[in-house]
Amino acid sequence: MANKQKLERYLVLYLPWLFASIFRADAVLSYMIAWLGSLLIFYISLTGWVKPLPQDRSFSEQLMRPLFIMQIIFAGFMCCTSIFYFLDILGYSDFQKTNSIILTDQTRLMFTAQCQRYYSLAHASFVTGILVFMKYPEEKKYYIEKEALANLLLRVAVISFPVSIAFLKIPGLSQFYYQLSSLSFIAGTLALAFAIPLNKSLNTIICTVLYLFNLYQAFHSGYKEPVIISIMVLGVFLYPNYKKIITVTFIPLLLAAFLLLPTYVTNFRQNAWSGDVDVEESSQLALDATLNNDNDDSNWSFFVYRLSEIDMFITFAQSTPQNVDYYGVKLLEQSLIAIVPRVFWPGKPVTEDLVMERVYDAGVANRLSNVSAKPAFVVDAYLSGGLIGIFIILFAYGATAQLISIKAEQLFGGYILGTALIFSGLFQIFWRGLSFEFLINSVFWSYITMIIIQKILLGTAFLKRI
Template sequence: MPWVIAYMFRGDPYLSYIIAWLGSFVIFFLTLSGWVRPIPNDRPLGEQLMRPLFVMHIIFAGYTCTTSIFYFFSVLGYDEFHAGPTYFLIDKEKLELTAQCQRLYCLGHAAFISGILMFMKYPKKKEYKIESSTLAGLLMKIAIISFPLSTILIKLPGLSQFSVQFSALSFIAGTLALAFAIPLKKAVNTLVCSVLYVVNFYIALTSGFKEPIIISVLVLGIFLYPSYKKVVLITFIPLLFSLFIVLPAYVNSYRQAAWSDDVNTDEAAQQSLDAALNDENTSTWTFLVLRLSEIDMFTTFVKSTPQTVDYYGTELLKQSAIAIVPRIFWQGKPITEELVMARVYKAGVVNSGSNVSAKPAYIVDGYLSAGPIGVFLSMFLYGAIAQLISIKAERLFGGYILGTALIFSGLFQILWRGLSFEFIINSVFWSYMSMLGIFHILRKRHILRKV
């Protein structure tokens, strides 16, 4: 309904944008409150936050659908939260494109959460079980084993994507184990898991990207929340807010120092942290307008498709099928990055001669495939598949802790943010294979037992 109403007022781009933007908050309220479909009652609310309805929904739809408000104000002439001069002329075409893209975001949000809710039926009876007394130790072992495994896999040709999976799995397992160890007052487990967490946080801090740092803090807060509700709310919410303010300047400074000036990572991190904390003239507004949201890129795609570039139909799905095939079995396989960037260059998002990667988001590929219908179908499938994988994981691994909190959140973390069709489909397919492989290993070692 928010999309329908926003579409009815498309003749007024100001009003249409606001209706579509607020529509996502309406969707959040109606779904997270359990009004559309009751929230699963098999666990307390605080102990099921890693299920797709909550963290994945909030991060994916929140990032995709609500962060464009700063870009919208920028189009209206605002700068650093101050209104533009009275003589500022608004680009009418840009404003209309912004409103159109926000309507598509609202439509995609509705389809995405519909896919989740339609299949949100977790099994009441367990098929497999694990002894609760061994759970904390098992999580720590998985974290310890996964970390070096990810380092080895990244050096093996054709297996680098598994390195990303097991690196994320190690981080989730270590963080979950830490959240288990602290309230149980297990000194050894707490020490080992704390070291793992610090190492993973350092890797995130020196990655040159904002998302791993934010996710590191967010996930620890979520896992600690059931045991320390007040402490988490008091400390982690302000901490996350501070990160959103400081990280734009930190990341920009770090990339300049580590990637361009050939400064070692430790020195670059220290310099960048000092610059972010002490520099009053940070790039926060630029980050909020152009980096927090991807609507600027979306408007360029919408402007060119289908006016100058026709819809792709099933071509992107065919390219995704090609991406799934391991290069070890097909030496001449097209490079996925080049396949994705071809449509970026064709739309005029960036110049083909520039050394820039500007891959379209998942919802953009849905639009490029078949317009609004493509957005609805692709986003519905996105939510439905994520939900079905979460249910499958809980069925295989004896419930929420190992199934969704560990396996789904670790192996399928790419679903939290989303990427182009080729990268998403390839990653989800092989993550599913990894999930089945881990299940069979745990079954053979009698860690998972048939109920």
């Protein structure tokens, strides 16, 4: 009876997709069922209704595990941000009806509902993959002394950053730059969260400088994600010790970031990427424009066409399989090619070119245009095999992330070093869900890097066998 009930609870994850499919004739109703269904999936999975949450740590002390932060970022971005696009189709701008006379584009509306149903199925399958393999705690084989943890985190942050810069300078090995740079950021942020409650003044000062430097870089990257992630990660790490303060301060900060960053990023790119103004001046001009509301209509356009990727998904759904057949395992084969470092294969096909071929074939971008429009992970899953492709590949996606998190905790003596540092630092690409070739390449080499770091920590006696 227990197993039957357990299976039934997993099946509830798929009810939003099922009901949205049943009512597909009404595009508005179908979309809303699928969209609200993701909120239901969040609720029943994060509260432990489908499967009990791990009991080895409190809720606030395991937020970096895949079920929590990874699901919130990956599935939240994938499934929830399309609401602005949907409202835009219905004639809304800034949540106000602009013109009731203009007729709704029924074809666009129908495909929007269709893609939202795909998102709902992807969310359910992804969460199923996580929950099936979510088995904590694992038997510990290694440990680190608590007194050494704060200093180790600081050392990882300080050492991994220059090493990442070195990889950036070596032809063919630049992909390791992103892994180690992310690891440095996570380590520094985690070290700061450890140093503050322990009253380690020197550690706190050094970590604060590192964090502010990373935040400075995020603001000058021309992208909104690094800034939002910088704020969110620090809040998550500090939350267990300062629940009330973090709730009162970081939630408004995140909301402000979502509201103001679109205008800032738009203005920054216009100035910095044109080549006429340097980065510092571009940042100042963008900040002034944001605070003075010089670009009032940029936010809605940003939310509709850039915050969500459903517009691109619709174009792919219109062309596949009607004009372009499903790719089957071709994209996975191309991902195996991408894994080989260019230093060992100088003539290796450019990964960007491989990805852009399906973009051009679907008519998302013109071959003569100078744009980069890489499909999201769920789109590649759809292109590989439609509904079945989404179900199988997103299940594997969630399962792989979960199994790597568990492996990291085994190798590094538990949650803090295993998931909070190594998994979140080296495998942060799981949060974003990029195209197959970029994601599989990054995950493969991040896994190798994880093994190497573990051997280094064992060799330096920071990590000890039980």
